Amino acid sequence: MSQKALLLDSKFGSFKVATIPRPTSALAGEILIKVHASALNPVDWKVRDWAVFLPDEENYPAVLGLDVAGEVEDVGEGVTGFKKGDRVFYDGGFKNEYAGHQQYCRAPAKFVAKIPEKFSYSQASTIPTGFLTAAYGLCADAPLGVGLNPTFDDIKEKFQEKNALVIGGSTSVGQYVIQVLRYLGFPTIIVYASAHQFPYLKTFGATDLIDRKAVPFSDLDTAVKKVTSSPIDVVYDTISLVDSQAAGYKLLPNGGKMVITVEDEIKDKVEGKELVHVFGNVHPEDHKEFGVTLFSKLPKLLEDEIIVPNKVEDLPGGLDGIVEGLRRLKNNEVSGIKLVSHPNETA
Ligand SMILES: NC(=O)c1ccc[n+]([C@@H]2O[C@H](COP(=O)([O-])OP(=O)(O)OC[C@H]3O[C@@H](n4cnc5c(N)ncnc54)[C@H](OP(=O)(O)O)[C@@H]3O)[C@@H](O)[C@H]2O)c1
Structure with a gap:
């Protein structure tokens, strides 16, 4: 055949x-x-x-x-x-x-x-690549992710005081990152994306927008500080250009966590800032266990429209x-x- x-x-x-x-x-x-x-x-x-x-x-x-x-x-x-x-x-x-x-x-x-x-x-x-890249990066234990929720259970209270920034919020991966952050209970999810995408991204849980067409990466720091004076605990950079990585990393406080989707281009690393280059796929041997966890939970997450x-x-x-x-x-x-x-x- x-x-x-x-x-x-x-x-x-x-x-x-x-x-x-x-x-x-x-x-x-x-x-x-x-x-x-x-x-x-x-x-x-x-x-x-x-x-x-x-x-x-x-x-x-x-x-x-x-x-x-x-x-x-x-x-x-x-x-x-x-x-x-x-x-x-x-x-x-x-x-x-x-x-x-x-x-x-x-x-x-x-x-x-x-x-x-x-x-x-x-x-x-x-769903697969976009969602898995979001979920592995944010939730799997290091070195696969920054370990926010390795069981992927509903644990909202843990992140009630936390802020997150998603660079490239309208990418396929970014749309799932916003939804996973909402599932984790982050009250502030700032997205850096084109302004016309904001109404759509709000439906996933984005709370604040920085218009990528109006704010260059060199001014991202200032733009974020206008949204909140609190630290940004988590940065997820779906675009991961040299300049976006630098801007995201600069914003991160000591103890902050950052996920990138392509090769690490960050110079002058600081001890205490956690950085993970995610690979959102279930097939590598060390990815399988978390992949099984996610695939067992996905039908209900989709049925309940926690993930769309x-x-x-x-x-x-x-x-x-x-x-x-x-x-x-x-x-x-x-x-x-x-x-x-x-x-x-x-x-
Ligand atoms: N490591 C992994 O496992 C993994 C997995 C998946 C993807 N990736 C990588 O992650 C990146 C994103 O993949 P994807 O499939 O999610 O992308 P995608 O959906 O194809 O990206 C298209 C989007 O990128 C946005 N964009 C382009 N330049 C931007 C910028 N300078 N700032 C903010 N947003 C910008 C556009 O936003 P507008 O709406 O504003 O035009 C558009 O909506 C790619 O490099 C991909 O190879 C890695």
């Missing part, structure tokens, strides 16, 4: 849709998913341009795609709680059969969750639409939405 997949043909090569064999049954402990929605992430173009995560020639041709939603096609030996036809979402990995930009993918059952009826496949596909998906834009053309979507992501032409491909609509 065959399927369509988007292949990155070689290191620094090109994407093209190809016909490849498809898995027909699930392995033990796993689920085989018919992929209805596969969301795009900046890392997809970063793999192509910079070979991040897949540095070896042997990794190619590669299938990418970390954010999967679809229908259970087959259930492997030992898996309970799922049956053929269930609507599910899954955190994909950097391994061909376990990635999303294809029509069928394998998934370890412990990193699969059911989609509440009220959410579509497209909406559900926005990003807004989506459905791309036309099935897997063929991904290349243009990645061009837009790379050129900063996407604001406040997640681009989603539908592999089964491929011609």
Whole structure:
């Protein structure tokens, strides 16, 4: 049996849709998913341009795609709680059969969750990378995160006096960071984002806005002090440019905690300021335990709308639409939405 997949043909090569064999049954402990929605992430173009995560020639041709939603096609030996036809979402990995930009993918059952009826496949596909990057960074114990809530239980009273700043609040990751901070009970969640996004970000729990188009990173310190004279206990920098990291780190008091999403560019580190470069994916060995915790809690968090998906834009053309979507992501032409491909609509 065959399927369509988007292949990155070689290191620094090109994407093209190809016909490849498809898995027909699930392995033990796993689920085989018919992929209805596969969301795009900046890392997809970063793999192509910079070979991040897949540095070896042997990794190619590669299938990418970390954010999967679809229908259970087959259930492997030992898996309970799922049956053929269930609507599910899954955190994909950097391994061909376990990635999303294809029509069928394998998934370890412990990193699969059911989609509440009220959410579509497209909406559900926005959750894994964005939510996990927020949750690992804020809540997992070091070195994976800054350890605010390693059990991810509802522990609101602990953070009643705390303030947080989210740099890049309208990114996919930022939208989930705001929601996780609200879940943790932070009373002040300042977001640095475009002003037009503020009404939307307020629905997730943002309390104050600093307009990124009016305030350069060099003035962020002053702008934050106009919002609150209290210390900023937690900074989550979803953008993690050289200047945003410097601005966030400068704001942090001794004992403060900061999460960044790309390589650490901060000079002149200060002992007492905690900094974590997060990796929001369940597949590395030391990530699995917290991943299982999060996937076990996600269906209820979604059902109760404590966590809600990003807004989506459905791309036309099935897997063929991904290349243009990645061009837009790379050129900063996407604001406040997640681009989603539908592999089964491929011609
Ligand atoms: N380490 C990890 O595990 C991990 C996981 C996921 C993502 N990442 C990385 O994290 C970054 C964000 O990813 P994403 O998927 O969340 O991004 P995204 O949703 O594609 O980002 C688009 C958003 O970026 C905002 N933006 C662009 N420049 C900005 C600036 N200077 N200040 C504030 N906001 C700005 C735009 O805001 P406007 O609405 O204002 O235009 C737009 O809404 C990427 O570099 C990605 O590779 C890392």
